[in-house]
Amino acid sequence: MTVFGMGKHGNVGVKTQGFATPLERLRDVDVAVIGGGPAGLAAALGASRAGAEVVILERGKRLGGILNQCIHDGFGLALYKESISGPEYAERLMDDVGREGIRVETGAMVLDLSADKILRVNSRSGYSLVRAKSVVLAMGCRERTRDMIEIPGDRPAGVWTAGTAQNLVNLQNLRLGNEIVILGSGDIGLIMARRLTFEGMKVKGVFEILPWVGGLERNVRQCLSDFSIPLELTTTVVDICGRDRLSSVVVSRVDEALKPLAGTEREIPCDTLLLSVGLIPENELSKRAGVELSPATGGAVVDEMFMTSVPGVFSCGNVLQIHDVADWASFEGFVAGKNAALHARGEIPTRGTIVRITPGAGVRYALPQIVRRSAAGVDLHFRVTAPRRNVWIEARGSASGTIFFRRKFPRLLPSELQKIKLTTAIDEDLEVAAHD
Amino acid sequence: MAATKSATDVIIIGSGSVGTPAALAMAESGLRVLVLDRMPSVGQGSNKGAIGGIRATHSDPAKIRICLRSLEIFSTWKERRGDDIEWHKGGYMFVAYRNREEKALRELLVTQKAFGLNIDWLDRSQMLDLVPDLNPESLIGGTFSPDDGSASPLLSAHAFWKAAEKAGAKFRFGEIVMGLIMENGSVRGVRTDKGEYHAAVVVNAAGGWAAEVGRMAGLDLPVKPDAHEGAVTEPVAPFLKPMVVDIRPTDSSVNYYFFQHSTGQIIFCITPNPSIWGLETRETSSFLPMVAHRMVSLIPRLQNLRVRRTWRNVYPMTPDGFPLVGWAREVKGLLLAVGMCGQGFMLGPGLGELLAHVVNDTLPTKDREIMGLLSPYRKFEGQEKLK
Numbered sequence: 001m002t003v004f005g006m007g008k009h010g011n012v013g014v015k016t017q018g019f020a021t022p023l024e025r026l027r028d029v030d031v032a033v034i035g036g037g038p039a040g041l042a043a044a045l046g047a048s049r050a051g052a053e054v055v056i057l058e059r060g061k062r063l064g065g066i067l068n069q070c071i072h073d074g075f076g077l078a079l080y081k082e083s084i085s086g087p088e089y090a091e092r093l094m095d096d097v098g099r100e101g102i103r104v105e106t107g108a109m110v111l112d113l114s115a116d117k118i119l120r121v122n123s124r125s126g127y128s129l130v131r132a133k134s135v136v137l138a139m140g141c142r143e144r145t146r147d148m149i150e151i152p153g154d155r156p157a158g159v160w161t162a163g164t165a166q167n168l169v170n171l172q173n174l175r176l177g178n179e180i181v182i183l184g185s186g187d188i189g190l191i192m193a194r195r196l197t198f199e200g201m202k203v204k205g206v207f208e209i210l211p212w213v214g215g216l217e218r219n220v221r222q223c224l225s226d227f228s229i230p231l232e233l234t235t236t237v238v239d240i241c242g243r244d245r246l247s248s249v250v251v252s253r254v255d256e257a258l259k260p261l262a263g264t265e266r267e268i269p270c271d272t273l274l275l276s277v278g279l280i281p282e283n284e285l286s287k288r289a290g291v292e293l294s295p296a297t298g299g300a301v302v303d304e305m306f307m308t309s310v311p312g313v314f315s316c317g318n319v320l321q322i323h324d325v326a327d328w329a330s331f332e333g334f335v336a337g338k339n340a341a342l343h344a345r346g347e348i349p350t351r352g353t354i355v356r357i358t359p360g361a362g363v364r365y366a367l368p369q370i371v372r373r374s375a376a377g378v379d380l381h382f383r384v385t386a387p388r389r390n391v392w393i394e395a396r397g398s399a400s401g402t403i404f405f406r407r408k409f410p411r412l413l414p415s416e417l418q419k420i421k422l423t424t425a426i427d428e429d430l431e432v433a434a435h436d
Numbered sequence: 437m438a439a440t441k442s443a444t445d446v447i448i449i450g451s452g453s454v455g456t457p458a459a460l461a462m463a464e465s466g467l468r469v470l471v472l473d474r475m476p477s478v479g480q481g482s483n484k485g486a487i488g489g490i491r492a493t494h495s496d497p498a499k500i501r502i503c504l505r506s507l508e509i510f511s512t513w514k515e516r517r518g519d520d521i522e523w524h525k526g527g528y529m530f531v532a533y534r535n536r537e538e539k540a541l542r543e544l545l546v547t548q549k550a551f552g553l554n555i556d557w558l559d560r561s562q563m564l565d566l567v568p569d570l571n572p573e574s575l576i577g578g579t580f581s582p583d584d585g586s587a588s589p590l591l592s593a594h595a596f597w598k599a600a601e602k603a604g605a606k607f608r609f610g611e612i613v614m615g616l617i618m619e620n621g622s623v624r625g626v627r628t629d630k631g632e633y634h635a636a637v638v639v640n641a642a643g644g645w646a647a648e649v650g651r652m653a654g655l656d657l658p659v660k661p662d663a664h665e666g667a668v669t670e671p672v673a674p675f676l677k678p679m680v681v682d683i684r685p686t687d688s689s690v691n692y693y694f695f696q697h698s699t700g701q702i703i704f705c706i707t708p709n710p711s712i713w714g715l716e717t718r719e720t721s722s723f724l725p726m727v728a729h730r731m732v733s734l735i736p737r738l739q740n741l742r743v744r745r746t747w748r749n750v751y752p753m754t755p756d757g758f759p760l761v762g763w764a765r766e767v768k769g770l771l772l773a774v775g776m777c778g779q780g781f782m783l784g785p786g787l788g789e790l791l792a793h794v795v796n797d798t799l800p801t802k803d804r805e806i807m808g809l810l811s812p813y814r815k816f817e818g819q820e821k822l823k
Binding site: 122124125126127145147157 | 475476477478480590591594597721742
């Protein structure tokens, strides 16, 4: 029999002979969903509606994930055809989860995941092992920090990532400071510029190192322009000053290689700096299970079923690819969850022969990266590398040159995740490229 | 109340670092044990705040002897019982950068060696051989005890629990002890928010809540919870073998210590100065800058590590820094195992066996001295040198 021993390095799923050790409290489930945010809740619903017994394991004290701190509206436009706030969006999914009778464990930290889908879980009710027939990874993402983008200078208090600031302001009712500078034009940074203005703080400017905005266009309009908050592109923070508390930052324009241009430095007095400089899919558990990751997305390499390289392990939401809109994370969740249920019942055939989809000129990534040969009706996600107008997107067979998809887009932005449908059966490797 | 025959010999209040292994030892000695805990599972009080260090290299005979036994239990657990509790024999290293610490550590070494502990003085170059990343500037030397180590509090608490259940001990979680049932100055059982349980012996192993339980018996136990904070970094390749302890006091903190877990994370903790009293467990913003500064000056290479999480939990402190263990004089049948001063995790298994002997009245002569030293009725004149 299989005994799930806890190896010295925490490796579970080691196959040995013998009986279960006293430590084991093994629970069996069809589908275990890790994470209870917009993707995980949808995945649980997708799996449950497909007839599986599901458990959601959520690290936080409540379901909803980051939605709980997103008190602005704009959620639900695609899923519910109306604009609601993050907590309302979460509530609708949670109500459905309740109606489905899905088992939910909050305060449950998944410590480890093995390739044979044994989860080590620590929760208030103790330590236990869960054995799932399918696992859906929906752990979301974390923010890039000052350390990761290597801003030099002092290390005073008052430097926050935008999402942490959002939590402190919206959920803990704290005032961050008086004069704010925001580095990075990601959506959270833009939303926070407006939020802090509402709360009576002075946002002195949003600075973006790239020549284009990182967030959605609607957010630039509704969060910056409407409040006369300056936005400066090709500009970055090159120094952070302050002994105990931040007293000023130095910004500088950058050249085409994104190197600061000498002589363009400008000191801006402020007591708070927010960083909205990118999100990183939180794939530590995926790595433990041996899931193959894509350097382009930071998430798992998946097929058209959202299945990763580890059979029965699916991935969706921000842990798979960073989304611009929560609804799309949920849509992925519904599909991944349903497929996880089918896999649990043995109704998904093994992959067999596969073809690969790779990004070509002007395309940062394409997902899924792998497709079962002859699969048709595949939803393909992609992102461009830079803003483009009147651009042709082409999916072309690498061997035959056959065109599987070709359409002209009036405007494409790197911030926007695009989804297209490849209707014909894919029987060879594809390259997705952008052409003028 | 008539002296009815109870189905339970011993009720243990608290299934933490002390109560759980005590339940195991008592159940295996043939006693019928019931453990009550207000939390939904084992080790949900201070145990889960422990960083997992286990050492016998203390400054007094009682703790040395108890922890020697604990070390034996932890280090052989896997071969005897099967489950891996992540025991790691990395040793403990106390560093000396000033004559004051050198003198203190060398003095302790005499006591420690007299008890047969495997500990020695290392000179500067031997220290650097063992931990090459130590800041060499003004390093004098230090002590190293290779037989000490660490284990996972999470996995060991669960291992003790499961083994105790297997030996027949019963655990009731999510029950809050409301009072003790007394009769003619003797304890007869425990009243919880859910019911009454009868036994001739009740063990107070309530950790941070020990004084509260003591008051139910009319005792004023000198146990005060004091907050400490710990943290864990991202995992990195192995580079640090022992637990490193620096006992130099500063104006804002006393000692701090850290080690690299077998899965690669650095886990660390510091004793604030002055102490922060109370059961509050929300972490503070002053902890990380305070401890990070000291750790990085000791091992500069640590500056590149990212901290993943911090947490705060309590040390149930006593006036002299030593636990209170023994029968209450005022109430017959009430056994105290409280005031572990932050060392409940390492003392627990050894102490559990001792408590089983006390209840069965089979205490070996050699262990009577321990009970004298840890008597709740001692005068609190000394002071623990290696808190």
